[in-house]
Amino acid sequence: QIDPKDYTFSGLKDETVGRLPGKVAGQQFVIQDCENCNIYIFDHSATITIDDCVNCQIFLGPIKGSVFFRDCKDCKCIVACQQFRTRDCRKLEVFLCCATQPIIESSTGMKFGCFQYYYPELALQFKDAGLSIFNNTWSNIHDFTPVSGENNWGLLPENALVQDYVPLPSSEELKAVRISTDATRSIIPITRGQRQKSSDESCLVVFFAGDYTTANARKLIDEMTGKGFQLVQTKEVSMKAEDAHRVFQQCASEFIPLLEKGPVVALEFNGDGAVEGCRSTINDVFSGTKVFVSESKASASRDVDSFYNFADMQMGM
16 A cells, blocks of 8 residues: 655755655655755656745656656756656756656746766666666757747756755765766766757767667767767667668668667767767777768768657657
8 A cells, every 4th residue: 555645745844855766666756845955766756746846956866757847946956757847937957867858838047957867776767767868858948938039948057067956965864875976977978968069070870789788888978078079969769671771871781680679879979070089989999899880071960860850750859
């Protein structure tokens, strides 16, 4: 028998509260009427609603469905979810991982950054919530109620640090969670999203499904960002033969047999020399692995466009 009280934080003031890994286990959660609180849900959940909260710092582990903020103001949050919505909110600052396009409605002063966080149980919680660490449209915000001449949302500074917004928990119970806010350890690859690209050269890299796909993608991200290139966007999506013809063109036939194993993981890197950088790194580090890499600077922008156009249609963006 489930007691709703175990899945609710209501009417709290000046408190630090939370749930440890394994304590929510995919249930729905409600947070309401809290003020000046630090709230941490270190587990996966079905859906979360957050109503009438003021000046709270909130961490929400992976949410299988939607998170909905209503009538909240001056809150700072770290959130991973399938769907993100706000209504009648003022001044929320959110480090977000969202699988679909985030939506704000009659909300002002909203600021978004890329989710970055780590604790040992988080990867499995993403799986349990059915979320891919590579599907994150954190900066592609849809404003349902735009006001002409005004902008209701923007992006957090590029160098914004998570722990300056949502501090690590201070209570003894929650300190047991082994958290790292070091960006290089983040479970979610940190992407530039809609920020201005630094170069007109990008490169598309596609890894095919297998035992090491995630590890390989992470390894390449570390190698490339270590050399000063920027990770613009990532995507995990299933492809069919006709998609492969569209995206991979003349090399499609060598990759089509690999598509049956499962979804592909695609990465877009940006920076002068990105194509050469990707090609040489993949030769050096992944010599035995079949990987699609853009051939040249000229073909790369087409590769990126055709892959992400296909992927956005696929995901119903």
